[in-house]
Amino acid sequence: MTGTEAAPGAGQVASGERVARAALTRVLEPGDEVGGAWLRSYGARGLIERLREGAELVPRVTSARQEGLRARALAARPERDLETAGAAGARFVCPGDSEWPGQLDDLGCARPVGLWVRGRASLRLWALRSVAVVGSRACTEYGAQIAARLGAGLAERGWVVVSGGAYGVDGAGHRGVLGVGGATVAVLASGVDVPYPRGHHRLLDRIAQQGLLVGELPPGDHPTAYRFIQRNRVIAALTRGTVVVEAAYRSGALVTARRAQSLGRYTIGVPGPATSALSGGVHQLLRGEAVLVTSAAEVTELVGAIGDLAPERRGPVVPRDLLGPRAARVLAALPARGAMSAADVARGAATTPDDAVGRLYELQSLGFVERHGDSWKLTRQTTQTVFSSNERE
Amino acid sequence: MTGTEAAPGAGQVASGERVARAALTRVLEPGDEVGGAWLRSYGARGLIERLREGAELVPRVTSARQEGLRARALAARPERDLETAGAAGARFVCPGDSEWPGQLDDLGCARPVGLWVRGRASLRLWALRSVAVVGSRACTEYGAQIAARLGAGLAERGWVVVSGGAYGVDGAGHRGVLGVGGATVAVLASGVDVPYPRGHHRLLDRIAQQGLLVGELPPGDHPTAYRFIQRNRVIAALTRGTVVVEAAYRSGALVTARRAQSLGRYTIGVPGPATSALSGGVHQLLRGEAVLVTSAAEVTELVGAIGDLAPERRGPVVPRDLLGPRAARVLAALPARGAMSAADVARGAATTPDDAVGRLYELQSLGFVERHGDSWKLTRQTTQTVFSSNERE
Secondary structure, eight states, X not given: OOTTSOOTTOOOSOHHHHHHHHHHHHHSOTTOHHHHHHHHHHHHHHHHHHHHHTOOOSSOOOHXXXXXXXXXXXXXXXXXXXXXXXXXXXXXXXXXXXXXXXXXXXXXXGSXXXXXXXXXXXXXXXXXXXXXXXXOTTOOHHHHHHHHHHHHHHHHTTOEEEEOOOTTHHHHHHHHHHHTTOOXXXXXXXXXXXXXXXXXXXXXXXXXXXXXXXXXXXXXXXXOHHHHHHHHHHHHHHSXXXXXXXXXXXXHHHHHHHHHHHTTOEEEEEOOOTTOHHHHHHHHHHTTXXXXXXXXXXXXXXHGGGOSSOHHHHOOOSOGGGSOHHHHHHHHHSOSSSOEEHHHHXXXXXXXXXXXXXHHHHHHHTTSEEEETTEEEEOHHXXXXXXXXXXXO | OOTTSOOTTOOOSOHHHXXXXXXXXHHSOTTOHHHHHHHHHHHHHHHHXXXXXTOOOSSOOOHHXXXXXXXXXXXXXXXXXXXXXXXXXXXXXXXXXXXXXXXXXXXXXXXXXXXXXXXXXXXXXXXXXXXXXXXXXXXXXXXXXXXXXXXXHHHHTTOEEEEOOOTTHHHHHHHXXXXXXXXXEEEESSOTTSOSSGGGHHHHHHHHHHSEEEESSOTTOOOOHHHXXXXXXXXXXXXXXXXXXXXXXXXXXXXXXXXXXXXXXXXXXXXXXXXXXXXXXXXXXXTTTOEEOSSHHHHHHHHGGGOSSXXXXXXXXXXXXXXXXXXXXXXXXXXXXXXXXXXXXXXXXXXXXXXXXXXXXXXXXXXXXXXXXXXXXXXXXXXXXXXXXXOOO
């Protein structure tokens, strides 16, 4: 897949708009709310033009700052960035694209200009049924064990695990998911083609293969302390809730958790020994509004209770006709009754096993299929509604 | 001190009433609400007479049950029990006595008939500023460490620690208090002259010396499973809040915590590893209404917030004239300015160091004095209000 190829579900944003937004990811720092206000006033194309011309912008900023932005705007080469991204297997998803996760709109003027995405699955579909698992980079053995268990348990229950790809809790959570063949998203503070940290390059490559790498920064761009903090708002906004596993009092994970709370998402904490400094921040959260959990089941009980998209309650909410062609092929490959292995589904849908697994998780997030151990089957709801007038047996 | 000697603050209940209630502690099981209703209707003397005569009682019970109670009533020898208790250094405190802790009245018909008390301090005064620390008998090293730290920390902040004297968390909590020379109360499910468990006889003797042993059962009586459960309601009702340190899902400590909650006391839990079965019950509480704490400071911040008796906010609430003669002597022995060791206070008040320490804690619970390390001094409030017209320097 290249940057110019249509994203899953087909992009709807016009090429000029996409190019302008790609340019803006090189100009505006993530979470710049003044930039977000400009974007609302002038549109992406209008804003990049005004920045290049040095035209007046409202709200006003210092001339030094506007000069800095102008220099960036003039240096930006968005077509080249889109090409570089495409060569690295990444695409650029914008508000208005069908793959855009609508919940990011809750960020208001701090909404990302766009997201660079690497991986096969649809970010929008995966984010619908996702939970963040975050925590300290310098976690203890206990914290790593808990994160891995939670990751695995959430994946087994059909939830997508979002984290930051960092050392410690983040990495343990991602690995826990990958270990059971589940779906995971790493939101980076760097370009998705230069995954950070370096020591996680294998892990992040694996996530790009089996899951999704996502970030606001254009190809080749590097993280800064500020970008790490802003990255956390994307994790918080993308998911239904944020679970904090070990965090000291001033940990960045607490920023994510508090952002989740201010966005109306669930804030969730895993307790640890009262004597452990690395659980101190989590305990502080738990003395506030956060909910204590000790298992993945308790997490899904909580975040699943929103109910609007929980397949057990309402069945598929996306009509079958709106599925992308690959997902529809995978769905069609499943028998009306009984379970089938992912490998068999892949053969039936004439695709690769990796692609089939990605589609199956998408379909699960939409309530069409459920996982039973290593096999997959249609939900009862699907059998009843999709095949009621067209029984295949 | 003997059973017939006046309790601190002087008992106010007439001898006949006291003897009848002592007899009833041998007849009615702790927490018997039908018995409590009878007691309200007929009074203690009326009830014991009716039980002995086999007269009709409302609410009615089966004749077999009434026969059983009659046999117990006829066998009861309350004068002898009061004598035995007195010989063991215990007294019998009844509702209506000035030492009676009024908060037990919240138990309604399950209010104890009376309490057998061993130790020097006033149960009423100590209970005013008390917190329960309870938990599993089979606790881990972690649980024991936490309980000991909490006990010591609460004592150092002038709080009285109440527990059940059991193995595990209870014992560690009591020991933590004793280790810093603090005030602790063990509420037993047996007679206070036959402390249970046997393996804690030294610990319980030490509590009788430096603190208080309290129970509903008359001298020589033994615990039963039912009595252990009922004992928990006394711990819950006596204190401002119950802190649970390690408890498995079906632990008796959870009974105490839930009782505390239904009585409007604070329910408090110390977290532990999410993987520890012995923290499972605590985590369950923390997922409900209980408040998470990790230190004694957090406990006192919470329970002290009631404020009605917190010395920092309101100053002494018991006029100096209402203090018992010994407490008044100890108060008078303190200098108007500066601190004094307990040993010096004892000399000044012409009493033993143990007695002086007990009185100092009473005075602290009432806001008259504060502890600074190993020394004691008058609170500013006391200096201002008690000595304002009678400066001693």
